[in-house]
């Protein structure tokens with residue numbers, strides 16, 4: 578069995594990982610609903626690679642990506658959460674691991690292999706790939722042929738790959754990855770994102786023919802019935 582003897586998450590994960598820390602909470606239930614909605618949107622074609630992004634910064638992309646990856650992972654489903662935010666990576670912080678090697682090593686060193694840098698987490702079926710060293714040219718690396726090869730290699734090991742990315746309006750990285758993956762989930766921070774920004778982000782994703790699966794409304798007040806809402810467009 579791969580990854581068993583390799584890198585393993587040692588400490589406990591950060592509190593932001595609600596679905597792991599509080600599996601029976603309302604939020605965890607909502608992530609299960611989002612999972613179900615995504616599964617429903619992939620009846621004809623299984624979605625195995627997915628980008629989580631947003632229009633602007635601080636929307637909750639990394640939080641949603643990590644919780645969703647945990648929700649999809651199970652005994653018989655292997656999920657890899659990839660930190661493809663090569664500008665402001667956080668996956669290593671969420672899972673409290675070293676970020677010396679990661680995606681950028683795989684992208685720049687052909688001798689490096691997926692099984693050498695992927696961490697196995699405490700959650701059954703959940704694996705993580707941290708960003709690695711921050712490169713000067715993230716968009717270039719993410720659009721490289723090597724990235725394509727790497728994605729295929731990852732799909733040999735994992736049933737699903739979830740990419741955490743930078744905001745769409747800031748840099749082209751998410752657009753680049755969206756064009757290479759089966760679907761995109763947009764995180765919208767309630768009351769913080771303007772309609773205009775959302776339209777701009779959607780236009781940019783449409784331009785690369787991204788398959789927008791839907792949007793998750795984040796930062797919904799506790800007084801509301803739900804903390805997270807999912808809007809599918811399928």
Ligand SMILES: Nc1ncnc2c1ncn2[C@@H]1O[C@H](COP(=O)(O)OP(=O)(O)OP(=O)(O)O)[C@@H](O)[C@H]1O
Nearest residue numbers: 593633634635636637638639640641665744795796
């Ligand atoms: N629903 C929520 N309720 C409370 N805090 C949240 C919620 N979602 C995210 N946060 C917090 O807001 C901060 C930003 O969230 P996160 O890092 O997930 O956003 P991001 O979109 O990935 O940001 P960036 O654009 O910098 O990558 C974090 O400290 C996170 O813990």
Ligand SMILES: [Mg+2]
Nearest residue numbers: 638639662667
């Ligand atoms: Mg982030």
